[in-house]
Amino acid sequence: MSVVGCDLGTLSSVIAVARNRGVDVITNEQSDRATPSLVGFGPKSRYLGATAKTQEISNLKNTVSSLSRLAGRSIKDPDVQAEQEFVTAPLVDVNGQVGAEVSYMGQKQQFSATQLVSMLLTKIRSTAAAELRLPVNDIVISCPAWYTDAQRRALYDATEIAGLKLLRLINEPTAIALGYGITKTDLPGPEEKPRRVAFVDIGHSNYTCSVVEFKKGELAVKATACDRHFGGRNIDQVIVEHFAKEFKEKFKIDVNENLKAKTRLAAACEKIKKILSANANAPLNVESLMNDVDVRGFLKRDELEELIKPLLERAIQPLEQALAEAKLKPEDIDAIEMVGGTTRVPSFKAAIQKFFGKPLSYTLNQDEAVARGCAFACAILSPVFRVRDFSIHDIVQYPIEFTWEKSPDIPDEDTSLTVFNKGNVMPSTKILTFYRKQPFDLEARYSKPEQLPGKVNPWIGRFSVKGVKPDSKDDFMICKLKARVNHHGILNLEQGYYIEEQEVEEPVPEKEGEKKDADAMDTDQPNGTAEKTADKTTKTRKVKKQVRKGELPVSVGTASMDQATKDACIERENQMFMEDKLVADTEEKKNDLESMIYELRDKLDTTYAEFASEEEKDRLRAKLTESEDWLYDEGDDASKAVYVSKIDDIKSISGPIVQRYMDKVEEERQAILKAQEEEAARKRAEIEARKKAEEEAAAAKKKAEGGDEEMTDAPASAEGKGPDEVEEA
Known part of the structure; x- marks a missing residue:
């Protein structure tokens, strides 16, 4: 049974699993520790996670992002309207909830945000199952602290559609706090002053400050303040606007008129932001950005800080709000833990440190702290693991x-x-x-x-x-x-x-100080002692x-x-999952056929040359050429069964040749094994002979030493005897 936690982020999702020795973050099929939170749609199948990212630029209108910010919301919500700036697929109303309209399987289809989230969770489930080699059922998922009841219900429904059991939907700052506190062995006791920690989490699109009090075996969230439109993507957007204006003047192109060009520029600007977190300046180069124009630019850290000055001015507001709601002052905070990729931006770090007046702490993994906390929460709720008792006291965010x-x-x-x-x-x-x-x-x-x-x-x-x-x-x-x-x-x-x-x-309770034996009487006992007998009647009211x-x-x-809609979504998700699997299997068989053609053609004149007659070689070459021509012509879009049939046709000719080669290899292997066994037996015999010779030599030596002793003893004993006795002896 698996224990999985997932940080369902706006940009990417991180999967963590609890093991006997702690918590590990697992990698996806591309060996990345974070999976892009993207869902794409194509003519044959869906693209989920990393595969959606690889084809995003060429499939912008059919790729949906910002899934966690769309779940459980209406198309009329101003936040959703603003989100269209970052989502390349068109957003539409789907039964009162926001969704996306995409081209899938050759036709226009609409999916609600809940369905889209369930698709990403299906990918997370399969990624975790592939890593663990176990079926994944139970999961703990994180969500922003500002989520409403409707948004939480949407995530809960999405989890069920994906075939998972949601053990807990945990607020992101609470997950971070749990990952921080459960491993601490020096937390104050129940009667001591609690340790107060401020967790500052600035991610891709959210800024959260949470004040948490820790005691041994428990955490209590005192206050949480959020800025829903403050994060790494807002910095990216500022840089994009800066270069868009510069390129319009310098290269006479307007990237705002071309969605693909703007998306490519945004990816380059994100890299510049990361470079400037550790360097004073950074170059920008994008080949053929738009209208076959190669663009170049340059940005200094000082210029970036000037560009994001409005964001810097907002950086203190969540801190002030969280402390005010917790009724604390900056000096009451014992530690400030920084989490989230955007906390690497030097100007933000400086502003936050100045506000608290003490050094910032980076003991947690900034990108994986939420997922690790989710995995710990899952381990606590799962019967599979025995985890240190740790109570979580979260708070209601809205009255x-x-x-x-x-x-x-x-x-x-x-x-x-x-x-x-x-x-x-x-x-x-x-x-x-x-x-x-x-x-x-x-x-x-x-x-x-x-x-x-x-x-x-x-x-x-x-x-x-x-x-x-x-x-x-x-x-x-x-x-x-x-x-x-x-x-x-x-x-x-x-x-x-x-x-x-x-x-x-x-019964009427006895009043304090009332004489308990007021109704008792003394009775003489045979031995002359007195015993008090209580009245058997009890006062009642x-x-x-x-x-x-x-x-x-x-x-x-x-x-x-409603259950009927949910059942329909579950059936549809299972159907799409099987379609994706069929496409993946078909592509695998196609690749197998292509590999077989090239491998046999190469080995026919080398490895297999002595195991085939000229007639067999000619037949096999003709079949390989025929299969190759078919594969790159009409066979580019065949079914799985056709590819399997083509592979079998080739095997019918190549099989005997390959079998002869394998028989020869096996014969040689057996010969080598026999020679190795004979050599081993010879060595064992030599060792035994040597050992026997050594034992005999040792015995002879011992015997020789024993004889010398007898010869030296005889004269000594003879000295005390008479000549006749010696002579007689």
């Missing part, structure tokens, strides 16, 4: 209120209540109480829409409570509803039930208690996909 219609029987009833305030611990459960005589509806919505990203609809869900009726006394039914923001950050009305007040008897009597059915309407 949530419930509204309902006024009951005709309660004219002065309030009709709204903020149930979850901003900063409340998540997950969290609240019980709502209603007094009703008939079924009723209520809605959940965000109480401060102005805080939401873009102009997102503040509506979260509508809930209808059934089975409500007057009680036996024609009075109100007391209805209880359990509302919960779960660990995904998704709101649900999990349960409805009704209660009744009943009179029950309960009647009290009213609420007793749960039954369930209330609740019908739910939220932004989640």
Whole structure:
């Protein structure tokens, strides 16, 4: 069973897996540690991840990016409209949700953002499975902290469509904090002052500052502030505009009129940004950018910092907001951990360090910290691993209120209540109480829409409570509803039930200081001792208690996909997955056929020359030429079965030749093995003979030494005897 965490980024996604010795980031088919968050469409199949990146320039209108920023949003959202600047495929409305219209399998098709995310997750699943050589089921995925309920539901649905089980949808700064804290052995104890750490994460499109308190075995997020339009791509955009203006004057070309030229220039500007993070200046060269014009440019770091000055002025705002919501000052922060590729920009680092007034810390991997935290979260939730106990206390980012219609029987009833305030611990459960005589509806919505990203609809869900009726006394039914923001950050009305007040008897608690044996009497015992016997009657009182009597059915309407639509999407995804697999297998067989033609042609006059007659060689050469002509003519777009058939035709002629060669190779191998065995036996015999000779020599030496001793002893013993005895002996 696998334990996988995924940082689902705007530009690229990182996959991490938990192993017995820790967490590893795994590589894709191109041995890259990050997989581009791209989905492309072609005439035969989809292009997912790295393959989508390789054909992006030639397939711009059918390649979709920024998937995590589109999920769960409407085409009318101003943020989505602004996102079209960075997405090359046309965005359209798909059943009330933003999606993309692309050319796929030779026809125009539309896919919602949820479907597009599920396609990327399918690629992530197959990449992880290929690396682990195990099926991948459970996963923890990260999302920006500013995600709304609808966006979280969209990711949850996308995960199910991709055939994965989402164990937790975790906020990116929380994942970073978990990866930081779970490995620390020096965190303060429960009674000590907590360690306060500010995590500053500036990625490709998001800027987040989160203040987290750590104690041994737990973390608590105190505040999180975000700037949704601040990141590496905004710097790239500034550089692109700078060079577009320069090239218009210098080379008389306008890259804004050509999408392909602008995309190529953006890729070159991204490289310049990275170079300038470590160098004072950087050149730019793009061949045949537009109208066959080669362009050259040059940019200094000082010039770049002047260009991004408006961004630098915004760099402090999330820091100030996070500290204000946490009710802390810069000097209260013990450490500032920098995460995200854009935190490498020197001017941003200088501005952040100046604000906190202390050195910045880079103990975490800036590109992989989120994915590692996700893998740790997955390991904690998975029964496969035993992980150090570590509690995660996240917070609600936006206040949530419930509204309902006024009951005709309660004219002065309030009709709204903020149930979850901003900063409340998540997950969290609240019980709502209603007094009703008939079924009723209520809605959940965000109480401060102005805080939401873009102009997102503040509506979260509508809930209808059934089975409500007057009680036996024609009075109100007391209805209880359990509302919960779960660990995904998704709101649900999990349960409805009704209660009744009943009179029950309960013992009267003894008052403090009351004489316990006031009602006891002394009785004489046979041995003359006295024993106090308590009165067997216990004082009781009647009290009213609420007793749960039954369930209330609740019908739910939220932004989640209905089951029928989800099932259709799952079936469509499986179908497209099999189509992709068939195309990949067909391409593999085509390559096998091509390789076979060239390999046999080369070996026929060398390796296989002595194993084939001239007639066989002529037949095989003719077949290879025929197959090659077919392959590069009408066979360029054949089916898998046709390629397999062509391979079999060639094997029918080449098979005997190759078999003779293999038999000769096997014969030689067996001869070599036999010779090696004989040589080994000879060496063993020599060793045994040598060993035997050494043993015999040692025995002879020992015997010789024993004889010398006897000869020296005899005269010595003879000295004390008479001449006759010696002579006689």
